Amino acid sequence: MPWRDTGRPQRGTNRLTGRTRLFVRGAVQGVGFRPFVFRLATELGLAGWVNNSAQGVTIEIEGPADRREAFLLRLERERPPHSLVQSLEAVHLDGVGYAGFTIRASDPGGEVQALVLPDIATCEDCRREVLDPANRRYRYPFTNCTACGPRFSLIESLPYDRARTSMRGFRMCAACQAEYDDPRDRRFHAQPNACPVCGPQLALWDSAGAVLAQGDEALQGAVAALRTGSIVAVKGLGGFHLLVRAADDAAVQRLRTRKHREEKPLALMAPSFAAVAAWCCGCPLRAGAAGAERQSCYCARRARGPTWRRRWRRGIRRWG
Ligand SMILES: [Zn+2]
């Protein structure tokens, strides 16, 4: 259901009141663009609506001309950080007397032109929740919000709505739905919104496909398996990651043999930039830091370190 702002004062009799229709093209879906437009329009006392289409985002704002101008200026200045506006077209029209501002159902018609975002690494706010024992998402690995989480990997078609993503099979619980419907919440219209009650769950399988553990126990089980030298296949958003403990020579060798990857470098995973900085010479980190929110892969010259790091891939001078 679209959220309707009923608290807005009645439309005034200002002679300059009119309506502007905007077509925004670019990476404007999956970045919290509609909630942002909703908040901005509501804050400025403008009526109208916003929706996603296969081409981008369409907005109609109705109200005094000065507020519509302020909306346009702030739309460009304050738009969500991951959004990318390729073009913005404005058409001025007569007012029709909208009663409030709504997020309308998406319009799936027409040729697909909107850009799909890549998956975005967990933001600081979500990370804090996952690490907070008092939070309902404590240790829940699929935590996300409008600023972070999967996009490319779960979108099946555009426009971007939960019904067109692989999350459509997970019905939101009352608490998640309340966040999704609340314009003040950072999960307002967050399509992959999920929690331990209603969202996807972890499961640990053995090589025959038998379920060994679920939820947090599955995570602990996977860690224990890595520590004892097993190869763990983690089903991620976009495929499988094959993991072994980098300090375990025998496990690394077994993975190389099985994957026929005798020479090709393997990627190292690190929990933080501080850890990467300790392993590598610092210069390329500056470039890497810019892509931190997408947890990009990048290469850095390796530093001297414990034996396993020197032995791990002889002849390769860079970590990736
Ligand atoms: Zn987040």
Ligand SMILES: [Zn+2]
């Ligand atoms: Zn939930």
